[in-house]
Amino acid sequence: MIFAIEIRGVVQGVGFRPFIYNLAASSGLKGQVSNNGYGVLILLDATREKVDGFIRQIRQNKPPLSEIDSIKITQIKKTKSFEGFSIQISKSAKLLSSKIPSDIAMCEECESELSDKTNRRFEYPFITCTNCGPRYSIIKNLPYDRKNTSMDEFIMCKKCEAEYKNPQDRRYHAQPIGCHECGPALSLYESNGKKIESENIIDEVVQTIADGRIVAIKGIGGYHLVCDASNDSAVELLRERKRRPSKPFGVMVKDIDTSKHLAYISEKEEALLNSNRRPIVLLQKRDDYALSRYVAPNISQIGLFLAYTPLHYLILQKLERPIVATSANISDEPLCRTYDEIMGLSSVWDCCLEHNREIVNGCDDSVAFVENEKIFMLREARGYAPLYLKLLHKTDKKILSLGANQKSTVAITIEDSVVLSPYIGDLGSLSSVEHFKSHIETLKRIYDFTPDVVVCDKHPNYESTKYAKELKAQNEVIELVQVQHHYAHILATMGVEGIASKVLGVSFDGTGYGDDGNLWGGEFFVCDNSSYKRVGQFKYFRLIGGERAIKEPRRVALSFLFEIYGDEAFKLNNQTINSFSSSEIKTLYTVWKNGLNSPLSSSCGRLFDAVASLLDIVQICSYEGESGLLLESLYDENITEYYEFGVQDFEIDFSQIAKQILVEKDVHVAVSKFFNTIVEIIYDMYKKYDLPLVLSGGVFQNRVLLRLIMRKIPDVILPEMFVANDAAIAYGQAIAALNLKTL
């Protein structure tokens, strides 16, 4: 009898076929195995009993990087007989739902070969095997085979080919296989584009970094800008050239031991740092922290990650000190992925370490942190992307969701899952919109996907909304759905936690377009996965100057001062007031009073800004989320009091709280009481509604706030292993489009 066994999940590019081959060979079974558009297909000429035993073995011993979603067994007609067991060349299927594996950090076996002088891949910067190396970043199409990746242009040498074809070799069908002789190679350029000839390129790069200069390095999913993290003038130079005065830089270290000299690391954090996904992990700086003070100024955290490619490893091993390794991009725009793009930043770097393996799909470093033993993501990209998220039921609808405008991600639905792109960046420029479109094209191409529903935000000026409308204009048949920003946030958290029933959703973030046209961001909803009702909010206040108020906390604080004191505010001796000239204050008062370019907002993120300005912690931000990070550093666990607040007509009036902050003498007391107050406000609503509490929105990336809420409400539902910021929106939109009754 012949049985067809179809296995779905992450089973391509992870050594699954050789594993099946060896398993069958050792059990003396006859048949074949191949990749198809769904996953892996095995044909076995055996009794049902043997087949069942075989499947048990698969489940028990599957390769480390694989994940099995389902196994389907069908008996088929015996039309041919098998000689032994073989691996068949891939066939492409029309409907594709196979999972694409993520890019994986160098494994231990490759690391030891890399350092072994007798190994033919000694110091080969692109060493990989079946268990490690690039995947998503090099894939052009499914099934995952060398010819469908950017490795297709490298012809294997005899030795590599022999390994590739030998099912007993640990590089059997390792698609990115290569060596000094046949694989990708390094090259080095000056910032004027001139090629630097060098005997040993890595030594040259190490010397350049040691000399305090800046190097652009092409990695797995894009370029990094790199400099010596312990050299003040090098880090300062990078800040100056990148025009990034204070936003913290990520630091790459060689190994876990080095990281322990820089930060206090829990077991959970160590496991995360060391995992084969290798995200940047935000950690508590050590008191004797010995890096440049310009790496992460004025905050208590540091973002560390371990070398994850052989190239990074070789550089760090020779340099013997940590490096700043920050995404090569302009502010929050997408990461540079091609040589042309990195040349556009040539004023920032002194030399560029290039290689000739094309990055097909750009993918930034992931960023995570651990709070209360739970992992939260700030950016889900390399090592995690593409992310496969669950839908509660299967759908035939082909939904494309376009996300928000900041921290853009896009998603498509396939059967009962949502495929989420990696973090793309902010859609603030033409080039970033091009990146956004190319991520959509990638998903469409790989999954042979044509949308019949397109979902976007309600904000009319989001680039993603404009693009959704363009798609609708091009094809009338497409159904266009617009979903409220904060509701999408809550749905995303509900989705990752598998909840569809009624909840109290708290969505606190920067700003998003509300159903009444105002800028929401401090909302309470009673909702399920098909409808929502707003049951609470922060009382509207004016954002003086609109967009400018988002960068200038002092403008938000000023709005409250005007509300409390009217034009008497002019006479206050207060740091917020003093940061403006007296003529500015008068103009801004008129602007505020007449509501000129001063939209109404209920944003909780802006309240953090207001507090930071009133306490003179920061008046003008140089990066997003700065005030929250600075406030975190001032929190004192021993202070448990909070400010009085009232809820009237669903509204919490923050100016009442601001008044109490203004008379506070000690900044630590004020900051701590402010945090405690936000927690009390949430707790108050939670008691009132007695529903499961679900949180989402960028404000909940604040570690102090998260910690306090988890302590106060232990069964709070949070987006674990997922993001709370706008990168979650595309997922929430897809859920909404499937379930929403009325819009």
Ligand SMILES: [Zn+2]
């Ligand atoms: Zn390996």
Ligand SMILES: [Zn+2]
């Ligand atoms: Zn070779």
